[in-house]
Amino acid sequence: MRTIRYQQIADELRGRLRAVGVGAVLPSEAELSGEFGVSRVTIRRALEILRDEGLVDARQGFGWYVAGEPVRQHLDEFGTIEGQLERRGIKPERQVVEFDFRPAPRRVAEVLGTSQVLRVKRLNLADGQPFAVVTVWCPAELGQHLSRRDVEQRPFYELLGLDLRGATQTIGADSVDGADAKLLRVPPSSPVLHCQRITTDTTGRPVLMSEFVFPAGRTEFVVELPTAEPSALPSGLRLVE
Template sequence: MYTSIVQVRQPRYQRIADELRRRIDRGEYASGRLLPSEAELSGIFDASRVTVRRALEVLRDEGLVDSRQGFGWFVATDPVRQNLARLGTIESQLAEEGIESTRRVLDFRFTKAPARVRQVLGAETVLRVRRLNLADGEPFALVTVWCPEELGAELSRADVERSPFYELIPVPLGGAVQTIGAAAASAAEAEHLRVPVGSPVLRCERITCAADGGPVLVSEHVFPAHLTEFVVDLPHAEASIAPTGLRLVE
């Protein structure tokens, strides 16, 4: 008696899904990292975009990948929840999520203050530091900080690469005002954050004051929109269901 064994060949989309799954498991595509575009994957696997998209949808059903308008496909990740109810650093927020945080200083210089910074700080010359914050080795935020020259005069590039400004400037700190809005990634921002040009980002301006109430730092934080959420507790219900602090952007 002969037994015939028929090997069923997997559909092409399933084989592509299996290979992408292996690459994710090996860490070739890190959590939160963008995958190649559908067109690029079509070239890599010599398959139609319809086939590639079906493979990606299989992985999305498994919770391994996700997609956002303007981003494309990325390895699924839980966004970091940043609490707006207290003044904290990116490093402390990431540490609370169990994420390793590192910083890379891109620019360190004393320069003429931009009009907005001059208006807030009342300083003609400022220390401008631009840095990239990494979360588990992947870009998480592009940050620019402006500090009055007299408060930053003793600081070095190594200082700001090692520690937050909150630990470095020689004045006791009070509170801060944060303004958060939606924006599209510029070419420079996209390059550093490894997202497509024009993709959604959250842009946060923070004005930090000394204990006596005077502004001492202006900072701008740019976050890829799929990697972070801002959370605030609203313990008391009011008549309006709209969140507080809304204003129209002119």
């Protein structure tokens, strides 16, 4: 198979970005050109690829630096946001803020069909910067064996050991509430993305309900609206009264 040089270089650089933090300045195009033994044009091609991916950015007269934001979430792949971050070379962290068994709020009980739940509230960080407050409700009997330490170290989906089918996610906007504002280090009542996810197992039974709060500007969802059979109309909006 043939190899395209600037793609190779982009791959190599992508690997290096993993090692350095947000805001770090890359060597100049001229230096990289010398190091790789290619022309400046080729280096630029590689860097522009990374720019399109949102990994780096440049200022004329200054240089190329590692871009931090925004964290983009691809909607079509199911899975943890952390997984997506890791694939991009960002180090995810979780801090458990609250962890307790308690009676389910009404709207949660309606979905999960249980009265007693394990509720976990976590703060997610990307490279040390908070980017999401996640609250997960899980039927008490499913979460019985879980410890605070467990949920800090691994995502819920792994811990439960269930065969999951998929999820329904609702995305809206909101003003952040006081507690979350503090955790996310954003001004009070600033705008946030508010997502609610209901995860079901292979039998179709809802097993998890989660709420995600993302500060605006730090997170965006990206959706590919594809060409599909007209029967299953893919795109849509729901109005809420």
